[in-house]
Amino acid sequence: MASFLKIALRNLFKGPTTDPYPFGETFVPKGLRGKAKYNAAACIACRMCEYVCAGGAIQIREVADKSGLEFILWHNTCTFCGLCEYYCPTKAIRLTEDYHTAHRQEDKYRYVEKGFIKYVNCAECGTPMVPISPELLQRAYRQVNREIERLRHLCPKCRQKRALR
Amino acid sequence: MTKLLSKIAKRSPWLYRINAGSCNGCDVELATTACIPRYDVERLGCKYCGSPKHADIVLITGPLTARVREKVLRLYEEIPDPKVTVAIGVCPISGGVFRDSYAITGPIDNYIPVDVNVPGCPPRPQAIIDGIIEAIKIWETRL
């Protein structure tokens, strides 16, 4: 009891250490894994994130009118494990430091991170394909020259043809 | 008069937590909001109570396993009205990583009405406090 009393009395004179959070500012540790953010412009739809997602939160599917791919991340089953960010080749998906996850029940199924990848047509044959993002080029090639820049607008088949030529 | 009373009463929400087969991660985070001076939840007038009969805001963690379902439903019935339910963590909301397991009967809103969701695995204590504040807003309208 005496040792506890000593600590308690010391605490009394040190004053409270409570975070003023709901009424004031709080701190956010660096590298906190919060809600994921998706950048459709950098995504190449490799579906790696969908494959590794521990909670099964990520879904990438073709929209009904086949004009592109839709990326959906439902925060309500995301475990903030960060696997998607780790495996994403172009870092199109990133975890932010935003931890404000509380929401009402009516928003339960609307609480998603959405993105839309519009198909572009191949410059040669015109088949719709997922656009190749500059982030991917940067990762694949040390230097992007004009030849590669032209290949970027071709579908895989046309690219093979050109390579064989 | 009734309005004034409910305005006063909303500053004393007593919390009760139900562990519906949780891994204990969210429970630890809940305990930090009460026991760690940094996230002192008592500032809001909250108090963790041991008995469901004293509770106002129910905090549910865990994916509602098949074994615990009947007990959770019974406990929920024992809580006097008006009450508000908060689902803490991804498990009660959607099943989380346990979804589609044979041992899980959740998500929990199939069985009891949930008012506020605080997803996370586990959520930060600040997020839990956010959820409690949201729950107090809903609770005030029911008082």
Added chain:
Amino acid sequence: MTDIGHLIFNLLIFPGGLFAIVLGLLLMGIDRKIVARFQRRVGPPLYQPFIDLVKLTRKEIIVPETAHLQAFRLAPLLGFAGMIVAVILIPIAGVYQGLEFSGDLLVLLYLLSLPAIALMIGGSASSSPFGAVGFSREMVMMMSYELPLLLVLLTVALKVGLKTGGIATFSLSKIVGFQLENGALLFDYTMLPALVAFLIFIPGTMGVVPFDIPEAETEIVEGPILEYSGSWLALFKLTNALKMVVVLGLAVALFFPTPLGENTMLNLLWYFLKYLILLVISITIVRTSTGRIRIDQAFKFYLKYPTALALISLVLTLVKG
């Protein structure tokens, strides 16, 4: 007629009823705040117990199907009624005389055990196994802290009785009157062990942490009051607040009733200050710096130390006169 009017005023407004309830709840709020500060927290506002009560009156009341309804409903009322009567027996020196009849100390002794009995009745009537465990623990606690209390009261009564030329006087107003004339018993070295024994008795009867065994909320989920909800639970909380006023008031009246002067308001403030000091010493500090002990440890503890201290005082009083 005016006598009865006076009594009703005393019972409902001052010093019983309204005044005591406000005082008790305020003391509880202060206690919670200081505990929070001891733990480096901000803590709830001082008026939190009032808000809790308002909230409880707006909640649904659930009665277990298997409970004995009559006993279940009467138990909270029993404790509350006992305490509200007990408050008007406590004199506030310089402000309020108390009811002057010989033997009010004995009445107080019996009334003081009413809240514990109410808890026992409520716990056993609720038909909950936790209530039953709480019932048996409350009973053991009561048996263990009643003995030192009895010895302390006897010592004080003997002391005052022997000094005034009788045997033992069980009149609280006489005891207070004696101290107003001859100085407080606090400054008499033969009474110091009895004072310490009484200070140890306070946390036991109030059911705070080292001795909150009957209502251990992490262990038997608040035991006897487990099944109570809504306004019936609020009655238990009120009883607790009133009991705090009664027990602390008894300590003040027995050992240090000296008023500050002639001014009534000043005396009231002085009285409140004495309450506060007692509260911090005997409840708040004890609560923050100890953990809950087992029921058999509590039983042994009460039968060893406070009883021994009270007995020392008793012997000293008999020898020295």
